[in-house]
Amino acid sequence: MLTQFCCLRLETTAKIIGWLGSFVTIVVVIICAELLRNARALVGTLTRRGYHFDDPEGAGTVLIIILAVSIVVLFINAFANAGLVFGTIKKYHKLILPWLIITALGTVLSLVALIIYGFYSAIFGVVFITYLWIAMYSLYSKIKTENEQRSFKRRARSIAGNLRKKYIKYCIYTVYMYKYICIFSFIHVITVIICIYKMTLPHTNRFCH
Template identity: 30%
Template sequence: MLKGMFCMRLHTAGTVIGWLGSIGSILLIIVLSSVLINVDTIVCRISTNDHVDPDAAHMMIVTVCSIGLAIVLLNFLSSALLILGTMKNRHLFLLPWLINSGIALVFSVIQSLVVLALLAQSAPAAPILMYIMMSGLGLALNIYIYYAILSLFKHIQNIRDQESRVVLQPQVAHHTESYPNYVKL
């Protein structure tokens, strides 16, 4: 397990990643909400320029933005729980972020493989190599961040286990504070 991430302690890195995720989610919520508010204007411009069916375009924009908004709201909640779990040393609060990011990593790998397969069919070698480098770098960074937060999860879990063992150890009673125990005589 990692001890730090990008020259930061794991707790600091968890807080930074949580805040970056929360801020990014808030910005995306604003953008997607403004698209949903102005969907009629967007459909009018698309249908006049591209001769697209306005009803189909309206339905597509509303569906995609609504699904995107739901995903971004889940990401915001998981990032907020990451911040809270890091600050309060509650390892279970990190689980939503780990699950959310794990699913995103799986979809990212699948998407990269599909795009790579499509590029390999028709594109020359230079764009393929550029895509491999850029997607590989992005995946490596995301895996490193995921592993750091997983290390933070394990670290907090170990700390909580040690604290619970200390609390559960029997306390030695002083002879002045308790009555003698005659049962074991």
């Protein structure tokens, strides 16, 4: 596991990547939304500029579908980036998990596209993203471990508190039992003394001569 990313603390890296990724994603969403609003006009403009489409109407529909799916994916990515930031700030490792999953899927798809289409110039980007993913996974594991340790300590304190309460109740119960035993023993001793005293009294004759 890594402890730094390019001489930066993992927490600092996560905040930078999260905020930067959120900003870029929002900008791209705005651009895609504008293109989606004018998708058919864009196809018409491309046709007038010399691009040939066998079915311009169908090309417009395909472009609308692609842009709509892209916007949905970008929104998911924006939430993942926000989760990376707030998960780091709030020390809540589960918020970091969506970013790890989405980035892992994106990296795998990029690697497949690189192999299929021969985009070998993009290999450095894939290596960088893989390194970044390992760094963020290290941060995820670190925060998760810290949370588990804090949770264990809280449970231990809770158990200790319950045991202390039970011990106090037991002590109080023992004191009351000891008090009642002492009272009973005292009464028993008094009773025995009275009986012995009566037995030692001289027998007096009830009849007078």
